[in-house]
Amino acid sequence: MSETEKLERRGLLLVLSSPSGAGKSTLSQRLLDADPRFELSVSVTTRLARPGEIEGKHYYFTDKSRFLEMVENRELLEHAQVFDHFYGTPSAPVEAAIDSGKDVLFDVDWQGAQQIGASDLAQAVVKIFILPPSIAEIERRLIDRATDEKKIISRRMAQAKAEISHWAEYDYVLINDDLDKCSSQIETIVAAERLRWTRQKWVFGKVNGLYREFEERIG
Numbered sequence: 507m508s509e510t511e512k513l514e515r516r517g518l519l520l521v522l523s524s525p526s527g528a529g530k531s532t533l534s535q536r537l538l539d540a541d542p543r544f545e546l547s548v549s550v551t552t553r554l555a556r557p558g559e560i561e562g563k564h565y566y567f568t569d570k571s572r573f574l575e576m577v578e579n580r581e582l583l584e585h586a587q588v589f590d591h592f593y594g595t596p597s598a599p600v601e602a603a604i605d606s607g608k609d610v611l612f613d614v615d616w617q618g619a620q621q622i623g624a625s626d627l628a629q630a631v632v633k634i635f636i637l638p639p640s641i642a643e644i645e646r647r648l649i650d651r652a653t654d655e656k657k658i659i660s661r662r663m664a665q666a667k668a669e670i671s672h673w674a675e676y677d678y679v680l681i682n683d684d685l686d687k688c689s690s691q692i693e694t695i696v697a698a699e700r701l702r703w704t705r706q707k708w709v710f711g712k713v714n715g716l717y718r719e720f721e722e723r724i725g
Contacts, residue, residue, distance in 0.1 A: 514708045517604030518699055519627060520544070521612045521619045521676075522692075524636035525666035527644040529682040533636065534613045536689045541696070544609045547600055550576065553591035566596075584614065584621035589661060593618070597625075604630050609696075616672035623675075632699045634692060635676040639683035641666065 520537075524530040538544055550566040552573050561567055573592045576582050585594030595612065603610050604627070612622065623631050638644045644666055648659045673679050678695055682688045703709045 517609045519631045521633040525669040526662040527647040528638040547612045551593045584618040586617035633676040634678045635673045637681045
């Protein structure tokens with residue numbers, strides 16, 4: 507996509523949410539790999555980095571004091587406490603991205619989705635909730651992931667029911683029982699949402715031009 511083409515459309519904010527273990531991180535990465543028009547919103551967090559996570563790519567890692575300062579200064583588009591840690595999204599780079607025609611992907615929970623949907627950028631937001639095929643599958647995926655201790659897995663399982671209860675707050679709900687199918691459904695949603703006239707900067711100019719042609723031809 508050329509710079510001119512990007513400026514013809516305002517970017518969208520795509521929110522993917524799910525209970526832990528339902529696959530939203532994998533689905534997010536697939537979308538990023540397949541579509542260069544997307545960039546991932548990088549959150550700031552107070553938790554420690556996991557093995558393989560890179561500062562500025564996966565998260566910005568900070569302490570609680572600095573995080574609360576960012577909240578106080580209204581530097582975050584959304585923020586939440588998840589278990590013992592805080593997470594949030596810096597607003598300035600998101601606004602700059604969508605104004606330039608880029609699409610921004612958010613991998614956040616329902617609390618973050620609510621705040622983004624209630625923000626000044628609400629018209630750009632598209633929210634998708636990912637359901638697991640079963641609760642047993644969530645547990646299996648969390649165990650196979652092997653990044654959390656058993657007590658953390660138990661807490662995530664207990665939280666899953668509360669998270670799923672927010673499904674109706676989303677624009678779309680998908681079941682991740684087949685990764686390829688679910689990825690394809692997300693791509694279909696994105697293609698349709700990009701065509702909404704409210705995201706097209708050229709629409710008003712084009713319509714006004716057509717009316718001018720009417721006036722020139724028929725008065």
